[in-house]
Amino acid sequence: LYSLKSKSGRCGVGQLIIPEGTTSIDDLKYYKCNEFTGSLEIPNTVTKVGDYAFFYCLGLNGTLTLPESLISIRSFSFSYCGFTGSLIIPNSVTTIDSQAFCACNKFTGSLVIPESVTTIGEGIFQYCYGLTGTLTIPSSLTDIKPFTFSECTGFTGSLTIPNTVTQIGESAFYICKGFTGSLLIPDSVTSIGINAFSFCTGFTGQLTLTES
Numbered sequence: 001l002y003s004l005k006s007k008s009g010r011c012g013v014g015q016l017i018i019p020e021g022t023t024s025i026d027d028l029k030y031y032k033c034n035e036f037t038g039s040l041e042i043p044n045t046v047t048k049v050g051d052y053a054f055f056y057c058l059g060l061n062g063t064l065t066l067p068e069s070l071i072s073i074r075s076f077s078f079s080y081c082g083f084t085g086s087l088i089i090p091n092s093v094t095t096i097d098s099q100a101f102c103a104c105n106k107f108t109g110s111l112v113i114p115e116s117v118t119t120i121g122e123g124i125f126q127y128c129y130g131l132t133g134t135l136t137i138p139s140s141l142t143d144i145k146p147f148t149f150s151e152c153t154g155f156t157g158s159l160t161i162p163n164t165v166t167q168i169g170e171s172a173f174y175i176c177k178g179f180t181g182s183l184l185i186p187d188s189v190t191s192i193g194i195n196a197f198s199f200c201t202g203f204t205g206q207l208t209l210t211e212s
Contacts, residue, residue: 123147143167
């Protein structure tokens with residue numbers, strides 16, 4: 001079942017099926033439709049997911065499949081959803097706006113951000129503390145926004161920051177205490193915000209700060 005009037009409070013129950021041929025998912029389309037369950041697969045014709053489109057769909061407790069046609073993910077699009085498994089951003093996506101996946105804390109796998117992503121907003125993965133494994137920031141980014149990975153406590157591998165990044169924002173990796181190995185700040189970085197690495201207690205190697 002899928003809702004056609006979720007903005008007015010009329011939501012369906014069970015699995016949410018987005019119709020084939022859909023090209024965009026409107027702002028607030030499934031806002032607080034928390035009775036949907038299972039996985040969500042977005043059709044390969046969708047290019048944009050709007051602001052708050054799936055906000056607070058807590059009942060979605062399966063995997064999230066994003067299509068290769070997707071270009072932009074707007075603010076709070078999937079915040080507070082209950083998705084499990086890994087979060088793989090397709091290599092067609094160029095923009096992820098603020099808080100897009102904030103508090104999606106049921107993810108149990110890795111996070112893959114492709115080189116196609118050139119623009120990110122603040123706090124896009126904040127409180128996604130179930131994400132595990134290593135984290136590689138794509139070289140397409142020039143800054144890491146404030147609170148981007150704040151309280152993502154589940155990462156259990158290394159952190160790689162490319163030499164394209166010039167700024168690391170406030171609380172960007174706050175309480176990311178699971179990272180291991182060394183922490184290398186590349187030559188390109190000229191500023192690090194307050195609390196950017198506070199309580200990152202898991203690093204077991206060297207800390208390297210450069211002249212810049």
